[in-house]
Amino acid sequence: MGLNKYHIGDxxxxxxxKCGIPxxxxxxxxxxxxxxxxxxxxxQVGEDTSGYKIVxxxxxxxxxxxxxxxxxxxxxxxxxxxxxIVSPAYSVFKLKNENYIIKEYFFIxxxxxEKDRYFxxxxxxxxxxxxxxxxxCDIDITLPSIDQQRKYxxxxxxxxxxxxxxxxxxxxxxxxxDGYLDQLKENCEKKRIGELLAEIDCRNTDSMIxxxxxxxxxxxxxxxxxxxNGVDLSKYKVVHExxxxxxxxxxxxxxxxxxxxxQEPTSIIVSPAYTVLKxxxxxxxxxxxxxxxxxxxxxxxxxxxxxxxxxxxxxxxxFYDMLIPLPSIDIQENVVKLFRCYIERQRIANQLKEQLxxxxxxxxxxxxxN
Numbered sequence: 375m376g377l378n379k380y381h382i383g384d385x386x387x388x389x390x391x392k393c394g395i396p397x398x399x400x401x402x403x404x405x406x407x408x409x410x411x412x413x414x415x416x417x418q419v420g421e422d423t424s425g426y427k428i429v430x431x432x433x434x435x436x437x438x439x440x441x442x443x444x445x446x447x448x449x450x451x452x453x454x455x456x457x458x459i460v461s462p463a464y465s466v467f468k469l470k471n472e473n474y475i476i477k478e479y480f481f482i483x484x485x486x487x488e489k490d491r492y493f494x495x496x497x498x499x500x501x502x503x504x505x506x507x508x509x510x511c512d513i514d515i516t517l518p519s520i521d522q523q524r525k526y527x528x529x530x531x532x533x534x535x536x537x538x539x540x541x542x543x544x545x546x547x548x549x550x551x552d553g554y555l556d557q558l559k560e561n562c563e564k565k566r567i568g569e570l571l572a573e574i575d576c577r578n579t580d581s582m583i584x585x586x587x588x589x590x591x592x593x594x595x596x597x598x599x600x601x602x603n604g605v606d607l608s609k610y611k612v613v614h615e616x617x618x619x620x621x622x623x624x625x626x627x628x629x630x631x632x633x634x635x636x637q638e639p640t641s642i643i644v645s646p647a648y649t650v651l652k653x654x655x656x657x658x659x660x661x662x663x664x665x666x667x668x669x670x671x672x673x674x675x676x677x678x679x680x681x682x683x684x685x686x687x688x689x690x691x692x693f694y695d696m697l698i699p700l701p702s703i704d705i706q707e708n709v710v711k712l713f714r715c716y717i718e719r720q721r722i723a724n725q726l727k728e729q730l731x732x733x734x735x736x737x738x739x740x741x742x743x744n
Contacts, residue, residue: 430457530730619633623647659706
């Protein structure tokens, strides 16, 4: 089988079409994840978005500014049937033709960690460690024949279509969950969080517990990123099973209420700055409370209720004043079961997506060897 070497610039052509819409919301703008997929909504948008770029179907967008910092080339192929809109800092391009390279093959070629390291190697020495468009175009790629490319692209597209079908079913289930919760919000009596949870303060006085945790934006406990070497852990707060930890710090900055439930039998410790809470009402389930705090709606309210300090904190009293609808325990159990089903299916979808990404370099290697 004959292999040929080319430069990326032999096949790509920049495209710069401004959207002309000055007031786009984050929901209308796409970013690019490190998994090389578009995501909506974007984290933030500028005051005037008329200069934001359109990415038509079958076109690529990439962010060349942070390649060195992230050690990955954030690039995505718009395989939807609709235009995407991205930051004006992104590079949007298309393939000039597909006589020598198929767009999907080009995409899976760029989805390998080996290629990411190669792009990182070619970044400049600026503080952002960016990759210029010219350097991107100068990078070499080795290609098999079109027929060979098509054979491996067909495998990739078949798996991707299966994943898309599964993900659509997961998204439908999420809509059902959200609709159910919206009905509860309209039809059920609401209770203050302060009526359902009470603060407790149990310290790690004997320093027996050494597992220090923080809270991530997914409302899960995570290993603390703080350096605890030499720190007196006896002052840290203990979170037992079925207890919550809440951090009101930086709620406005992150637009997220950081709260997590310890669902394990093992106790953990958290920073003394956190608040530890325990359910004090028989009328509510722990997992129902956690479910309600998983909604973007309540994160937005937390952002709105945060103070004007540099950290945009959500103080405890305002947290206590938040309202959640409180149906019967039976209904709460049904809602929680439905949501757990969604979470499990989304976990499987994410696992399948990771497996597909890991398969890309194997497909490329096979196409170059057979």
